[in-house]
Amino acid sequence: xxxxxxxxxxxxxxxxxxxxxxxxxxxxxxxxxxxxxxxxxxxxxxxxxxxxxxxxxxxxxxxxxxxxxxxxxxxxxxxxxxxxxxxxxxxxxxxxxxxxxxxxxxxxxxxxxxxxxxxxxxxxxxxxxxxxxxxxxxxxxxxxxxxxxxxxxxxxxxxxxxxxxxxxxxxxxxxxxxxxxxxxxxxxxxxxxxxxxxxxxxxxxxxxxxxxxxxxxxxxxxxxxxxxxxxxxxxxxxxxxxxxxxxxxxxxxxxxxxxxxxxxxxxxxxxxxxxxxxxxxxxxxxxxxxxxxxxxxxxxxxxxxxxxxxxxxxx
Numbered sequence: 041x042x043x044x045x046x047x048x049x050x051x052x053x054x055x056x057x058x059x060x061x062x063x064x065x066x067x068x069x070x071x072x073x074x075x076x077x078x079x080x081x082x083x084x085x086x087x088x089x090x091x092x093x094x095x096x097x098x099x100x101x102x103x104x105x106x107x108x109x110x111x112x113x114x115x116x117x118x119x120x121x122x123x124x125x126x127x128x129x130x131x132x133x134x135x136x137x138x139x140x141x142x143x144x145x146x147x148x149x150x151x152x153x154x155x156x157x158x159x160x161x162x163x164x165x166x167x168x169x170x171x172x173x174x175x176x177x178x179x180x181x182x183x184x185x186x187x188x189x190x191x192x193x194x195x196x197x198x199x200x201x202x203x204x205x206x207x208x209x210x211x212x213x214x215x216x217x218x219x220x221x222x223x224x225x226x227x228x229x230x231x232x233x234x235x236x237x238x239x240x241x242x243x244x245x246x247x248x249x250x251x252x253x254x255x256x257x258x259x260x261x262x263x264x265x266x267x268x269x270x271x272x273x274x275x276x277x278x279x280x281x282x283x284x285x286x287x288x289x290x291x292x293x294x295x296x297x298x299x300x301x302x303x304x305x306x307x308x309x310x311x312x313x314x315x316x317x318x319x320x321x322x323x324x325x326x327x328x329x330x331x332x333x334x335x336x337x338x339x340x341x342x343x344x345x346x347x348x349x350x351x352x353x354x355x
């Protein structure tokens with residue numbers, strides 16, 4: 041739906057495509073086909089599983105899938121290739137890191153508006169990253185805010201990375217909240233407000249994990265929603281964006297932090313031009329801390345788009 045709406049908005053704008061503008065910015069994984077199959081798992085798939093386990097023994101956490109009964113049902117998803125997980129991807133500059141956060145925020149902001157979407161499990165294993173042409177730009181539709189009634193379009197540079205959001209197992213989605221949806225073939229007692237897909241997170245083990253900030257986010261989500269998993273709480277998306285930001289800053293190339301501090305110092309203004317480098321560095325670090333607090337306190341990803349940390353209006 042997001043991609044279709046963006047295409048429609050693009051057609052209404054009298055603005056030529058940029059030379060390197062190859063696609064509309066929708067970072068949710070494309071599904072080419074979904075089907076249900078029954079029977080034993082085919083031998084080629086088992087061999088592929090064996091090859092992957094042999095190549096990545098430390099990453100293989102599942103049992104060999106040869107224990108199912110002969111009449112087992114399988115849901116088969118044919119998806120686009122999104123690259124490698126953010127956990128394993130090389131991110132070496134602040135521009136690359138910021139591009140990833142921007143892409144996630146811009147896509148989820150529109151999904152929040154059109155479908156009251158929450159991912160609820162956007163750890164760095166569910167964010168895929170692939171390399172792109174350094175000159176490639178992505179076009180996004182900004183949701184209406186404040187006095188701006190209509191959506192606007194924004195083009196951002198890729199900075200050589202493209203991210204894809206996967207795995208909606210725990211996600212929350214309002215399937216039919218668009219006034220333009222056709223009401224034909226719906227029963228007289230149809231109530232679109234109740235047409236919500238969600239998963240009640242009742243497994244206590246999900247909230248008892250330790251040793252990684254990922255497990256803190258699950259507990260924060262429960263506190264935010266008060267166990268009302270059917271309700272819409274867009275702040276949970278902000279929690280996962282904050283998690284992604286902190287993961288990148290703490291685990292990827294140390295140069296990212298250095299570049300981010302320099303970026304913050306560049307925003308201090310002319311009053312700091314004549315001060316010592318030590319004082320300027322201290323002021324820059326304080327500004328950066330304020331930016332991160334502002335980021336994590338946003339109510340929704342639409343609010344995140346306005347944060348100085350993303351610098352969205354000066355790509």
